[in-house]
Amino acid sequence: MAGLNGEVSWFCCGNAWGPCASTGRGACGTCHSGNFQHAWPNTSDACFAITHPDTCGVTGMSRRTCGFRHSTTNLCNGSRVVTSIADCGPQTDLFCGERACCGGTCASNRIVDLTPAAFSAIASLSAGLIPCTIDVG
Amino acid sequence: MTTTMDRRSLLTRAALGATGLVAAGAMGSLAPETAFAAATQYPEPGQPDPNFAEGLIIGRNQDLLQVQGSDGRLHRIQLTGVTSVWKLRPTTLDQVRVGDGLYARGVLMPDGTLAAESVWVNIVNLTVSITSIGRSTLQLEHHGQKVVGYVQPGLTAAVYNGTPAVSDLSMLKVGRHAQVIGAWRPGTNEIDIATVYASN
Structure with missing residues (x-):
């Protein structure tokens, strides 16, 4: 897979406090907020039917299943983290065309969600949404 | 760095x-x-x-x-x-x-x-659906759980499809999804909203 540009956010999973307590362990049953893991929009037909990145014109998003490794590079600062798939998501079609920018660098459409442990390795959790490049890890 | x-x-x-x-x-x-x-x-x-x-x-x-x-x-x-x-x-x-x-x-x-x-x-990052909108609160649903989101004057900002964040929340709509960055009020189902990203 050539580098795919888009937006990355974060999500909580596994045992958790507050509103996150209801989120569960993800589609793979292995997801924990403290692990280096991510959600990917094309883990199965059922997953793709929910996330529908194709409706936003996102191509090149290969079918990848639980445990597959991707690297996510923060386009704002160059930091990179390698994680494995633990859930289905994000729901790309809810935010079609959305853009995240830092300085003059922008990317459109949500293509990956990281766990808090992984996201905080490349950006502040309070940033919420940043432009990134995804590669095979 | x-x-x-x-x-x-x-x-x-x-x-x-x-x-x-x-x-x-x-x-x-x-x-x-x-x-x-x-x-x-x-x-x-x-x-x-x-x-x-x-x-x-x-x-x-x-x-x-x-x-x-x-x-x-x-x-x-x-x-x-x-x-x-x-x-x-x-x-x-x-x-x-x-x-x-x-x-x-x-x-x-x-x-x-x-x-x-x-x-x-207390940071939370929730994908929610908006169930009602009040003067100073948003009623939200997250994974089947009700969450009350409090708007903080001078702080809470909205992002509409990637536009720069603004304080005007008037374009949020009931029934739509959103992503909310906020701070949980411990022991409750309530959060204070920092940023709400509106869906299409």
């Missing part, structure tokens, strides 16, 4: 009591946006990160936090003179309180204490 060894050295000194103010000034800020060194990754993908912790604060002795992890593990987290703190907004160490939830990133010390470079207190 600092290197991992620089950060480890600085946080070690800070955690040992030399508050690190001189070192921090010499080596640059450890604010989150500058602290993410592109170093060789540890741990392996899929594994827990020993330099990260989450859970509820069950005790505080000066700047040493006792945290009950959601997985049952106990963490000791040392706040230092160079720790950045977020609690709805960037804030100060004294705002970190027993009962709060947190995520912390730092450096695991040989004695098992995590010397924190960043802590995010």
Whole structure:
């Protein structure tokens, strides 16, 4: 897979406090907020039917299943983290065309969600949404 | 950008009591946006990160936090003179309180204490549906659970399809989805809203 540009956010999973307590362990049953893991929009037909990145014109998003490794590079600062798939998501079609920018660098459409442990390795959790490049890890 | 060894050295000194103010000034800020060194990754993908912790604060002795992890593990987290703190907004160490939830990133010390470079207190990032909109609240649903979101005048901002954040929430719509960054009010199903990203 050539580098795919888009937006990355974060999500909580596994045992958790507050509103996150209801989120569960993800589609793979292995997801924990403290692990280096991510959600990917094309883990199965059922997953793709929910996330529908194709409706936003996102191509090149290969079918990848639980445990597959991707690297996510923060386009704002160059930091990179390698994680494995633990859930289905994000729901790309809810935010079609959305853009995240830092300085003059922008990317459109949500293509990956990281766990808090992984996201905080490349950006502040309070940033919420940043432009990134995804590669095979 | 600092290197991992620089950060480890600085946080070690800070955690040992030399508050690190001189070192921090010499080596640059450890604010989150500058602290993410592109170093060789540890741990392996899929594994827990020993330099990260989450859970509820069950005790505080000066700047040493006792945290009950959601997985049952106990963490000791040392706040230092160079720790950045977020609690709805960037804030100060004294705002970190027993009962709060947190995520912390730092450096695991040989004695098992995590010397924190960043802590995010009560932070939540929820994909929700908007069930009703009031003057100062949003009623939200997250994974089947009701969540009350409080609008904070002068702070809460909305982002509409990637536009710059604005204080005007009037374009939010009932029935639509949104992503909300906010701060949980401990022991409740309520949050204070920092940023709401509106869906299409």
